[in-house]
Amino acid sequence: MRKLEKAQSDKSSLTKDSRKDLSFVRAAKSGGWRSDLPEQFAAQIEAKWGHIMTFLNYPLVTREAGGVEPELAGFMPSGPER
Amino acid sequence: MIWGLKRIVKYALGTDIAGRNLAVYPDDTFIVSYPRSGNTWTRFLVANLVHPEQAVTFVNIERLIPDCEAMSSRYVKRVTRPRIIKSHEYFDPRYKKVIYIVRDPRDVALSYYDFSRKYRHIEDSFPLTRFVSEFVAGRLSSFDWGTWGENVSSWFYTRNGRPEFLLLRYEDMLSNTEGELGKVARFLGIESTRERLTAAVERSTADRMRSLEKTQGDKWVSTKDKRSDIPFVRTASSGLWKEKLPAVSIAEIESAWGPLMRELGYELTSSAGRSGASLESPELVKEHS
16 A cells, blocks of 8 residues: 555545655554653543543553542553553 | 642542543433533423422522533532433443433524523624534534534434433424423333323423523523523524524535434435435545545
8 A cells, every 4th residue: 555655646635735755554553652642642532532442442541441430530640551 | 640630639629520520320310412402401301300399490400410511520429329410422431321312403503503692602793604614513612522413423323222222302302291201201210190290391391491590590500600681591492493594504504414314303404415315424424525
């Protein structure tokens, strides 16, 4: 897909008017956020959608998932991964 | 960490808003809807049904059926269990037992327009057509709860048909209040005698709620400090959009949510809506365009 993007990016509506120095097909892996996303932003995301993330089996790292006191879970600097 | 400290102080002082950080218990029941869809009326109906020993007012409603987006975590936590809680949240997997109220989005838009003027979010002169565009795009004060389409579909497509989910249409509640309240009573496991249902309905009429708002509006968390020349309890009607909503706004709403509206029994009137209704979900169309 990277090769195709290089050759055809000026023909696709998704990429033709976009920056060429950044590729549309990226790392194609999961978990990049652990090294690239600052913890404060991970915390913001988990605070907002933690319940749904837990429901979908995405482990939370900045708060406890489904603790007894959910409203206090955000105070945990780093909750256990599961 | 500072963010966490701020939250702990707010929690201790009771100045936070419970919202999505609400502590949910397994025996909780939620009354959920998008804003301006009859939630307050339903709260009155249900509270009067569950607590026939006392008339429900704007003064005691937060104690009987608290609003988790207006009250603090500590306040909602202290409400006697099993709790019934009012919410506008989009799908939350922790909510096990849910009464979801849906209302025709064309009427919701009109009601929301008045509400936004009451809350001083917009001036009286704000054009209705522009407001509807904001409503459809999800740029109103309620953006945190998604658009009408996102909020409704998040509950409807995940839970509808399950025994712990009761879907009510505001329009059905207006035309057959006792019948719909009877469904609520069965859902909650409450004895639904004709007398009990009738009493709850009579204590929750729009007229009674309007007169309570006049005398208690300055005490209720949702109306105090808001404009008192625009009522919170509005017309309590359905179909007003047919005469009040400009054709372009009707088309915009139907074009955005036509398939979902049709699935919920709301007839589409504009050609834009009808043609959109035959396509896949508009959110998906947007995603791929």
